[in-house]
Amino acid sequence: MTPQRFVEAEPTSEVMALQMGPSHPASHGTVKFNLRLDGETIIDVDVEIGYLHRGFEKMCEQGTWNHVFPYADRLNYASPLLNNVGFALAVEKLAGLTAPERAQYIRVIGGEISRITDHLTCLGMAANELGAISAGFYMLEAREFLYDLVEAICGARLTVTYCRLGGVMTDLPADMTERTRVALKHVRDILGDCDRLLSRNRIFVDRMVGIGKLPSADAVSWGLTGPLLRATGVPYDVRKAEPYLVYDRMDFEIPTGTTGDNYDRFMVRFAEMEQSMRIIDQALAQLPPGPILADDPRFVLPPKEQVYTTIEGLMNHFKLVMEGQKVPAGEVYVATEGGNGELGFYLVSDGSGRPYRVRVRPPCFYGMAALGDMLRGHMIADIITTFGQINMIGGECDH
Amino acid sequence: MAVSDPAAVHAVLRSHFGDAIGDLAGTRPDNAGTTVAPSAIVEVCRFLKTETGLAFDCLSNLSGVDYPKRNIIEVVYHLYSYRYRHLFVLKVEAPRDNPAVSSVAGVWSAAEWQEREVFDLLGVTFEGHPDLRRILMPEDWPGHPLRKDFVEPEEYHGISTSRESLLKT
Numbered sequence: 215m216t217p218q219r220f221v222e223a224e225p226t227s228e229v230m231a232l233q234m235g236p237s238h239p240a241s242h243g244t245v246k247f248n249l250r251l252d253g254e255t256i257i258d259v260d261v262e263i264g265y266l267h268r269g270f271e272k273m274c275e276q277g278t279w280n281h282v283f284p285y286a287d288r289l290n291y292a293s294p295l296l297n298n299v300g301f302a303l304a305v306e307k308l309a310g311l312t313a314p315e316r317a318q319y320i321r322v323i324g325g326e327i328s329r330i331t332d333h334l335t336c337l338g339m340a341a342n343e344l345g346a347i348s349a350g351f352y353m354l355e356a357r358e359f360l361y362d363l364v365e366a367i368c369g370a371r372l373t374v375t376y377c378r379l380g381g382v383m384t385d386l387p388a389d390m391t392e393r394t395r396v397a398l399k400h401v402r403d404i405l406g407d408c409d410r411l412l413s414r415n416r417i418f419v420d421r422m423v424g425i426g427k428l429p430s431a432d433a434v435s436w437g438l439t440g441p442l443l444r445a446t447g448v449p450y451d452v453r454k455a456e457p458y459l460v461y462d463r464m465d466f467e468i469p470t471g472t473t474g475d476n477y478d479r480f481m482v483r484f485a486e487m488e489q490s491m492r493i494i495d496q497a498l499a500q501l502p503p504g505p506i507l508a509d510d511p512r513f514v515l516p517p518k519e520q521v522y523t524t525i526e527g528l529m530n531h532f533k534l535v536m537e538g539q540k541v542p543a544g545e546v547y548v549a550t551e552g553g554n555g556e557l558g559f560y561l562v563s564d565g566s567g568r569p570y571r572v573r574v575r576p577p578c579f580y581g582m583a584a585l586g587d588m589l590r591g592h593m594i595a596d597i598i599t600t601f602g603q604i605n606m607i608g609g610e611c612d613h
Numbered sequence: 614m615a616v617s618d619p620a621a622v623h624a625v626l627r628s629h630f631g632d633a634i635g636d637l638a639g640t641r642p643d644n645a646g647t648t649v650a651p652s653a654i655v656e657v658c659r660f661l662k663t664e665t666g667l668a669f670d671c672l673s674n675l676s677g678v679d680y681p682k683r684n685i686i687e688v689v690y691h692l693y694s695y696r697y698r699h700l701f702v703l704k705v706e707a708p709r710d711n712p713a714v715s716s717v718a719g720v721w722s723a724a725e726w727q728e729r730e731v732f733d734l735l736g737v738t739f740e741g742h743p744d745l746r747r748i749l750m751p752e753d754w755p756g757h758p759l760r761k762d763f764v765e766p767e768e769y770h771g772i773s774t775s776r777e778s779l780l781k782t
Contacts, residue, residue, distance in 0.1 A: 217744050217746065219743075263748065263749070264747075267750065269758060271734070271759060272759060434671055435670075437671060437672055437721065437722075456698070545639075545644055546641075546643055547643055547644065547673075547700070548643065556673065560691065570678075573674070575673065582726075583723065583725060612749060613749075
């Protein structure tokens with residue numbers, strides 16, 4: 215549907231209406247831009263999303279709390295572990311449940327690995343779209359090393375479903391420290407190459423600097439978070455502002471930009487990857503021994519040997535699977551730092567085994583809302599770089 | 614001077630807006646808030662955003678919940694202050710048969726798309742919204758899916774919305 219302001223605009227011979235998308239080779243993700251152009255300059259743009267709407271929130275109401283984890287994977291499929299962790303933390307807060315310390319460290323490690331894969335996806339594509347195809351593929355290669363780690367942790371690269379209420383599915387492999395050391399060495403080497411290829415590259419810099427700028431006051435008003443907000447100079451990171459899991463024990467910095475243009479967004483993401491690797495190193499060094507699931511029969515499935523050998527274990531298992539975890543009635547809003555910014559879950563429980571309402575606050579949804587403001591006055595070609603830096607992930611944005 | 618305690622925020626609102634503000638609800642900082650009369654929501658939001666010591670400059674989350682038993686739809690606002698790092702929840706109750714709430718898109722730009730989403734999925738009309746259209750569902754979709762009594766249509770433009778089980782013989 216055409217927005218009212220387009221209908222009311224004075225018809226002139228100079229203005230061209232152009233529809234870009236929904237399936238455009240340079241827009242990774244299905245999205246449509248309804249443009250009003252003066253030559254190649256954008257006068258106004260209406261961003262149309264929703265092509266990947268799968269009714270996430272409605273589906274969540276139809277299963278048990280545990281059934282939501284696979285759906286949560288598929289929100290932001292560039293960093294599924296972070297979505298898993300965010301949802302688990304929200305339900306645990308509602309249930310008054312705390313995961314054991316080892317599980318919290320494992321969630322931090324998995325989450326930070328996912329944050330790097332998320333940033334690599336975004337930056338690799340950004341480089342690729344500006345013609346730096348080698349740098350783009352280098353970053354995808356780096357991502358492979360990290361996907362291998364994710365696979366070693368939980369057996370899947372993308373559809374991880376790794377978190378459970380009160381902990382995680384399985385323990386880390388015994389050689390996790392060694393595997394991670396090797397993988398991160400490769401990633402650091404590749405990122406060094408990419409930095410030399412891109413950060414001072416004339417073509418890249420010309421296409422990124424000063425494009426898609428948004429002042430910090432506007433960024434706050436649009437609800438931008440994550441790299442988009444930090445690029446404007448606001449040092450807000452949920453991991454520091456409201457520490458969750460064991461982030462308060464980690465030593466890391468929050469990279470910020472100054473101008474809030476695409477180049478700053480790129481550099482903030484780039485610097486964050488190094489910080490994430492620092493967190494992974496520290497978390498692995500501090501990793502305590504102990505259980506990986508809370509001992510709470512109201513929410514956590516009993517071990518399989520108990521299910522098969524004792525009547526109590528069997529009944530407990532049956533009730534949890536058939537009726538779901540009885541999360542106490544109430545509501546909660548929990549925000550975590552996702553790859554693209556503040557990933558929030560607003561949950562309402564009525565005390566039955568099924569969620570009454572699950573609302574996800576997808577960070578890139580807010581970036582897409584602000585895209586019109588970022589693009590006005592720029593050229594058509596700038597849509598691609600700006601859209602790329604928002605890192606719109608269809609599954610998350612359209613939920 | 615920051616007013617970071619939810620009870621203190623509530624007291625400030627009560628003294629300014631009187632009966633338009635309901636009782637303080639919620640026990641933890643992440644769900645403490647209050648109900649607001651539908652007519653007062655824009656003024657309350659503007660006050661919370663601009664008043665020194667409150668400075669709720671970010672609308673983190675705007676969503677809606679359908680309660681058929683109470684015959685209302687609740688529009689929920691999660692506000693956050695970057696300056697003072699505190700959270701406060703506002704709720705507006707609208708009747709289910711014709712829910713209409715004033716738009717806060719003039720206070721925070723972030724409300725613009727989120728209100729479109731609540732309009733799309735729950736059928737709440739936001740008065741004064743600059744551009745209220747469906748955002749996620751197709752524009753000719755019947756009904757509002759997140760309502761508890763929503764019945765999924767059997768087909769959409771001749772496309773079946775269900776599929777026979779592969780296990781049936």
